[in-house]
Amino acid sequence: MRIGLNTDSLGHLPFDEMLKIVAQLGVETLELCCGxxxxxxxVNLDLLLENESERKNFLSKIHDHGLEIDALNCSxxxxxxxxxxxxxxxxxxxxxxxxxxxxxxxxxxxxxxPGGPGDQNANWITTAWPPECHDILRYQWEDxxxxxxxxxxxxxxxxxxxxxxxxxHAHQLVYNTETFLRLRDTTGGIVGVNFDPSHAFWMxxxxxxxxxxxxxxxxxxxxxxTRIDSHNSEINTLLETKPNDxxxxxxxxxxxLGYGHAELWWRDFVIQLKQNGYDDxxxxxxxxxxxxxxxxxxxxxxxxxxxxxxxxxI
Numbered sequence: 001m002r003i004g005l006n007t008d009s010l011g012h013l014p015f016d017e018m019l020k021i022v023a024q025l026g027v028e029t030l031e032l033c034c035g036x037x038x039x040x041x042x043v044n045l046d047l048l049l050e051n052e053s054e055r056k057n058f059l060s061k062i063h064d065h066g067l068e069i070d071a072l073n074c075s076x077x078x079x080x081x082x083x084x085x086x087x088x089x090x091x092x093x094x095x096x097x098x099x100x101x102x103x104x105x106x107x108x109x110x111x112x113x114p115g116g117p118g119d120q121n122a123n124w125i126t127t128a129w130p131p132e133c134h135d136i137l138r139y140q141w142e143d144x145x146x147x148x149x150x151x152x153x154x155x156x157x158x159x160x161x162x163x164x165x166x167x168x169h170a171h172q173l174v175y176n177t178e179t180f181l182r183l184r185d186t187t188g189g190i191v192g193v194n195f196d197p198s199h200a201f202w203m204x205x206x207x208x209x210x211x212x213x214x215x216x217x218x219x220x221x222x223x224x225x226t227r228i229d230s231h232n233s234e235i236n237t238l239l240e241t242k243p244n245d246x247x248x249x250x251x252x253x254x255x256x257l258g259y260g261h262a263e264l265w266w267r268d269f270v271i272q273l274k275q276n277g278y279d280d281x282x283x284x285x286x287x288x289x290x291x292x293x294x295x296x297x298x299x300x301x302x303x304x305x306x307x308x309x310x311x312x313x314i
Contacts, residue, residue: 001282002070003284003301004281005031005283005284006073006284007030008039019062020065023067025297027067027284030070031281034091035094036077036091037076038073045094048098048101049094070281070283071108071165071281073107073108074092076091077110077112079111079144080121081121085112085114096159100160105160105163107156112172112173113140114144122171124170124171124172141173146187149183150186156190163192163220164219166183168180168193169199177205180217192218193219195218196285197225197226198254201228207269211278212272212276214276222285223283223284224287225255225257226253226254227259227260228251229250229251229253232249263307267306269307270307284301286300
């Protein structure tokens with residue numbers, strides 16, 4: 001396996017400085033964010049699409065640091081009602097076009113989430129009651145998501161994309177194993193998982209069991225941890241709407257690797273991935289408010305080197 005980085009983790013750094021630091025830390029591959037929910041600190045999507053010399057310079061800088069691109073990320077809500085969804089859809093399709101021009105064959109994204117009929121905002125249905133929930137879900141899947149995704153798969157293939165890696169995320173139509181398999185069954189094997197254990201933790205799932213269920217469908221992996229605050233969660237449950245920066249008040253928080261689940265768990269995670277057919281990039285995604293981004297990435301690399309039994313240079 002190789003250690004990668006979702007570059008938004010160091011989004012506060014200019015592109016050249018980010019490359020220098022991640023190479024020094026021991027990162028091997030980059031997952032570059034191209035829009036959607038990203039602030040896009042390192043990629044000018046339109047410029048790179050239009051200008052070949054800019055693309056060559058962009059790639060040269062990456063390769064000069066001994067790095068390579070393992071995926072482009074365009075996570076957003078392309079199924080949202082109105083202009084918001086249309087804007088995100090343009091990012092998704094342009095990211096796939098840029099991937100072809102850069103020689104990248106893997107795109108990370110989310111399923112998207114429609115509204116219900118007539119809604120102006122996305123509507124995440126997570127209960128069976130009241131009864132209209134079933135009508136909304138039917139509409140979201142059959143009238144919006146499935147037709148959209150079948151068309152998107154065609155667009156991806158036209159641009160040489162071999163793997164669309166869908167992250168199972170909250171406030172998305174695909175948020176667990178069952179919903180992912182429903183999408184994959186309707187779109188084919190080009191659609192796989194960007195497997196991120198951090199979301200399953202706070203939704204009450206067991207990522208290790210999911211790995212076995214997803215054998216052959218895991219195309220990319222995010223290395224991100226979650227810490228459950230038992231005091232807050234036992235009072236308020238794991239359903240959490242407070243902003244992420246209110247760390248001490250929340251029932252759970254995204255944390256640096258090892259700060260939510262011990263090294264032994266992560267060792268088992270790597271073993272389970274290998275035993276079930278995945279031996280590729282572990283892309284660190286740092287969203288820990290308690291540690292600086294560079295320190296969080298450094299500690300995450302140290303842990304991953306330990307669990308993969310590789311010598312660390314840091």
